[in-house]
Amino acid sequence: MKKIIFIFFYSLFFLSQLYAQSxxxxxxxxxxxxxxxxxxxETNPFIPVKNVNADWIAVIPYAFTxxxxxxxxxxxxxxxxxxWGEGRQGIEETIQQAQLHGLKIMLKxxxxxxxxWIGSLEFExxxxxxxxxxxxxxxxxxxxxxxxxxxxEILCIGTEIKQSAIHRPFFWNHLIHKIRSRYSGxxxxxxxxxxxxxxxxxxxxxxxxxxxxxxxxxxxxxxxLDLMNPLEQVLTGIEKFSKQHKKKILFTExxxxxxxxxxxxxxxLESNLSSLKYNxxxxxxxxxxxLECCSKKDFWAGGFIWKWYPETHTMKRGLEKDHTPxxxxxxxxxKICYGKMR
Numbered sequence: 401m402k403k404i405i406f407i408f409f410y411s412l413f414f415l416s417q418l419y420a421q422s423x424x425x426x427x428x429x430x431x432x433x434x435x436x437x438x439x440x441x442e443t444n445p446f447i448p449v450k451n452v453n454a455d456w457i458a459v460i461p462y463a464f465t466x467x468x469x470x471x472x473x474x475x476x477x478x479x480x481x482x483x484w485g486e487g488r489q490g491i492e493e494t495i496q497q498a499q500l501h502g503l504k505i506m507l508k509x510x511x512x513x514x515x516x517w518i519g520s521l522e523f524e525x526x527x528x529x530x531x532x533x534x535x536x537x538x539x540x541x542x543x544x545x546x547x548x549x550x551x552x553e554i555l556c557i558g559t560e561i562k563q564s565a566i567h568r569p570f571f572w573n574h575l576i577h578k579i580r581s582r583y584s585g586x587x588x589x590x591x592x593x594x595x596x597x598x599x600x601x602x603x604x605x606x607x608x609x610x611x612x613x614x615x616x617x618x619x620x621x622x623x624x625l626d627l628m629n630p631l632e633q634v635l636t637g638i639e640k641f642s643k644q645h646k647k648k649i650l651f652t653e654x655x656x657x658x659x660x661x662x663x664x665x666x667x668x669l670e671s672n673l674s675s676l677k678y679n680x681x682x683x684x685x686x687x688x689x690x691l692e693c694c695s696k697k698d699f700w701a702g703g704f705i706w707k708w709y710p711e712t713h714t715m716k717r718g719l720e721k722d723h724t725p726x727x728x729x730x731x732x733x734x735k736i737c738y739g740k741m742r
Contacts, residue, residue: 426648428695429702430738431456431506433653434494435709436485441493445710446501452731453738457498458506458556458652458704461486463539467516470523470531474539485710488546495550506704508556508590508652509543511536517667519562519592529564533571540575544583555583556652559590560611569600576604590652597637602645607701609652610638612690613666620660621682627663627689635697642699651703654690655723658683658730678720684729691737702741705734 432449434457449457463474476488484490495505511518523529540557547555557579558565558572565572572589579587588609591599596610616622616630642649656662657669659676663686669676687705694700706723725731 426701428700428741429456429504429650429704430454430741431458431702431704432708433458433460433508433655433704433706434498435707436460436462436483436490436494437710438483438485440484440490441497441710444497446498446503448726449498449503449708450501452725452735453741454734455502456504456506456553456702456704457708458508459491459494459498460508460510461491461543463509463511464514465511465518465521465532466514467521468523470528470535472511472532472535472539476542491546492550495552499550504554505550505552506554506556506652507543507547507552508559509540510556510559510590511539511561517560519560519595521561522563529568529571533564533568533575537575537578541578541582544579547585548583552585554586554588554607554650555579556588556590556609557605559652560592560595562592562595565589565591565601566595566598572601573604576601588650588652597641602647605647607650608642608645608647609650611653611706612651612703613653613655615665616663616686616689618661618664621679622663622685624685624689624692627686628693631689631693635693639697639699648701649699650701651694653706654703655706655725656683656686656730657721657723658728659721662686673721676721680728680730683725684733687725687730688733688737691734691741695737695741 430453432454463472465472485494498505513521523532544555557575586606588605588607590609590611592611593614596608602608614634616627619626638649657666658678658680659669660679660682661669662679662682705725709724709726725734
């Protein structure tokens with residue numbers, strides 16, 4: 401079995417090299433960030449995924465850390481009754497069912513930080529950093545082994561852990577070495593949009609991963625034409641970075657809230673969501689602009705829209721202003737744009 405898995409991943413690597421050497425453009429990753437459900441699937445969640453022409457999903461088992469506490473909390477055996485979709489059984493079931501539907505997987509273990517952003521996580525001394533890093537390693541490495549067992553195409557080794565990724569690259573280099581010894585697929589790191597050009601370990605990864613929440617416009621409802629020029633300016637910088645590092649750019653996350661001004665500073669809007677006006681047109685225009693512009697760029701590997709709920713009753717859950725395109729104008733835009741991509 402191990403020999404078969406090795407041959408499978410070697411074939412993927414060999415084909416990717418052929419693409420690179422021949423100058424052909426690899427198929428664009430048309431992905432959805434799949435929200436882990438609290439309970440087992442009641443209906444088939446992958447039919448709507450296929451209906452929007454997506455061919456990848458990101459499976460995201462969340463861990464938790466508290467500001468100032470050097471521990472990453474995650475129970476691989478789900479003894480504490482976490483959401484079904486974030487426990488080992490739910491993760492494996494999600495992966496299996498997605499693969500049966502012909503979908504490819506990015507496994508994206510992600511750490512949530514209570515009362516703050518994981519990118520601001522900081523410790524006053526080296527000892528606490530080392531404790532946290534050991535705890536993080538214990539969280540990530542079993543997923544590297546799972547990714548190998550399940551023939552998962554991409555493993556994302558971290559998401560927006562800004563202070564650590566910038567200031568403690570030796571930890572990440574060491575972690576990447578350990579992951580490579582367990583997993584033979586492609587790996588990336590999901591850098592925040594203002595962090596990616598400060599990361600020093602891209603050479604050891606297969607993609608430059610960016611959570612692409614670049615602020616483009618403060619207008620209430622910017623048109624597609626309003627957004628194209630500022631986005632092209634962003635992409636010009638990304639293209640130079642891609643050429644410099646000889647790596648394709650993967651948008652490990654991209655997306656917009658469905659509210660006024662959603663193409664601006666997302667992180668500020670999220671903290672004031674209840675007072676903002678629902679605006680599905682602004683969301684749809686922003687998504688259309690990003691996908692139409694990026695899909696023309698050879699350096700762009702594709703991306704995973706944030707986010708997609710497996711439940712069919714999304715709009716009844718008070719998520720009208722959320723990032724999800726489901727049940728909104730943006731869903732049809734996503735379907736059309738993904739349908740055009742090759």
